[in-house]
Amino acid sequence: MAHRELPKYVHWRGRPGAAKFLYFECKDHRQKIDAEFGTPQFWSEYSKLLNGPAHKAPKTHTWSRLIDKYFDGPRFTQRAPRTQSDYRKYMEKLRVMFGEDDPAGMRRKHVIKMRDANADRPRLANYLVQCLSILFEYAIDLGWMPDDRNPAKGVTLISLGEGTREPWPNQLVVDFRDQNAIGTRARLIFEMCLGTAQRMGDILRMQWGDVSQDGIRVRQNKTRKRLVIPLTTQLEACLRATPRDGLFIIAGDHGKPLSYRQAAYAMKIARDACGAGEAHDNHALRYTATVEIAVLGMTDSQIASITGMSEKTIAHYTRHLRQIEMAKEVQSLRK
Structure with missing residues (x-):
């Protein structure tokens, strides 16, 4: 089947020598089409894909966007290089965890669950909670969240225990x-x-x-x-x-x-x-x-x-x- 015969956003895919299949690809929406090209089932599936998630307006309030905005702003750029390095390291971990979720949807119980999931690495767990609190405060200032709601504020950090560092005798x-x-x-x-x-x-x-x-x-x-x-x-x-x-x-x-x-x-x-x-x-x-x-x-x-x-x-x-x-x-x- 020639590529010119396929409708917009639909392509043939498949490894050389293997059977080809139809693939829908538009922006961040990618999906295999199981129906045979030209059949009523194909056009029905294509119509759903064309008018579905791929053409919905992108989310504006996401963790990923919040982190990007924070990195671009003075609250981050005016910090010491070592602090910037630490913040970037842990905030990128938060991006992986929560990426396209809306920060306003997070509750205190979710922060505590994340902390406890990393309890075997207390320094990591504590730093993630602290970075969450910083980002929540920024989201509040942007108007993304109510003024009085920072779910990470006041969450107890994991104790590192006594004697982790001592003066040299x-x-x-x-x-x-x-x-x-x-x-x-x-x-x-x-x-x-x-x-x-x-x-x-x-x-x-x-x-x-x-x-x-x-x-x-x-x-x-x-x-x-x-x-x-x-x-x-x-x-x-x-x-x-x-x-x-x-x-x-x-x-x-x-x-x-x-x-x-x-x-x-x-x-x-x-x-x-x-x-x-x-x-x-x-x-x-x-x-x-x-x-x-x-x-x-x-x-x-x-x-x-x-x-x-x-x-x-x-x-x-x-x-x-x-x-x-x-x-x-x-x-x-x-x-």
Whole structure:
């Protein structure tokens, strides 16, 4: 049968050497036609397809469209690159889950069901709930949903449990330094994390031009805060022993900036060698620095001047230390 004899949107399909069949294809509606071409059954089926779902007006309020609009707007584009990367990763998962559904049709029970379905991966489950809440708020502002209805708002997140991250014990810090001499890459990364109390991503962006007699200048990628952090004795010794092979303090081959993956791998080898457990990872060095400063009797404002943390985060990191201090003070007054 020649293609010109077929009606609009109908084509012959089939692998070479196999039997051909008729196929209707219009926009996003594709379907095989079982009836023989030219028969009354064919024209009846064709008429239903032609006037059916393929020609219905496309949905305007869908998760997919909402996510696209969010990605194009300032609420997303003005966020830090690392945050954008995380949001995109998890919102694309939501697109796969709910794609062409209407956000207004989702209820709280559906959010909880999604959370519980991913309970074996609590960080994923929690992040999906948080991203849903962000998208619901955006949908409300667009007028897609009632002002007072964000089904994800207030949904309890899955507890990650205590002890998932802990400050490095003093002996572990000593062991790491003993096994990684000044001048090695692992020691430089370690002292940069501990001495500046910054995130790994931030220390990898630090350049030699950021170093002055006052310390190291940093603009935190996540919070956009600008800080000048005086050098610790250990960090200063490491910087003196580090060759200036390029713009970046922690450099890879030919002076190029070291990637996050390369830095994490170097630290993993060094941490494993000195017996550091999962609770004592790279980010726990930021936790460690916060506790070290708090032990000196510094106020939350003084801790924030180095770490750039919020009062809430400082309170979380120092909660055990502060509890012990208060308990000792109380007990010293008991007779």
